[in-house]
Amino acid sequence: MMDVEGNSNSNSSSSTTQSDEEMMVDLRRGPWTVEEDFKLIDYIATHGEGRWNSLARCAGLKRTGKSCRLRWLNYLRPDVRRGNITLEEQLMILELHSRWGNRWSKIAQHLPGRTDNEIKNYWRTRVQKHAKQLKCDVNSKQFKDTMRYLWMPRLIERIQAAAAATSSSTATSASPAASTNHHLINNNEVGTGNLVMPHGVIGNDFGVSHVTPSYTPENSSTAASSDSFATQVSPVSDLTTDYYHIPVNHNPNPDYLFQAGQGGYSESMISPAGYFNQGLDFQAMEHNSNQWLMESGDTSDNLWSPEDIWFLQQQMM
DNA sequence: AACACTCTCAACCGCGTCGGT
């Protein structure tokens, strides 16, 4: 078939080959103009979403229904969140991806305002890049365990550190932000594996809290107080001490191991120390993962934006 | 300043699935 720009397209076996949208002539492609955006917004405001092909026609847009749908869902929808992926969202993405793989739309359902496209892009540009740096496949057990044992615990540390810093700096103001953050901290049932995740997801449904034994009272040499994560936030170099002594198989928590078919990760629950026997440079991984966390764009300065506060408040309801 | 290279992300593509006829 010929595409709208008159270029030959040899792949014509798509199920949409004969659809109206592709029979139309003079269709536009490429970046949307402001006028097109307004047309689409206006039409949806009046008539609602759905029936994208007829919507495109009726709205006077020389676009395919697919294109209109994509533009609306990924960009124009009023509840689309824009801006950097927060630390909490990063943590969610890593964890949910470990469960579901490339089920981007499913993952996006747990990140309000984020689109599957955005999450997919994040994964490809950030996570896969670092898998490449580590010279391992993004789907390999080594990489997944690196995420689980190093990056995700580090993300949690940074989240807690940022929360603690914010709450301590605003302790006297009793602002909503401060109370929200404190609530988050106190709801992290340290040692029980119950981490309060964004969007109301409880940590023991995930693996992340199960592989951070440095947070468990019985394992942590620094966890003097379960409600004071500020005292537990270790400097980067602490990673070496902490993660090389993960007593993976000795966690008393019965939920410690993932159940097959749920997390699907029980087969990967080996100690990082085991990697030394496999010739994996775990210190290099640690270095790279720390670098990644430093590069990831989110600092404690912008961690609790009004958006995030609202977001977290929703989780507490 | 100019060029090369890398990164980001909006948009497109092909395919599978679903629902209506």
Place this chain on the structure above:
DNA sequence: TACCGACGCGGTTGAGAGTGT
């Protein structure tokens, strides 16, 4: 039951921005 159009998903692309030399 088969067919067809619409929809949604995951993979991929490419333009523009950003950064390094």
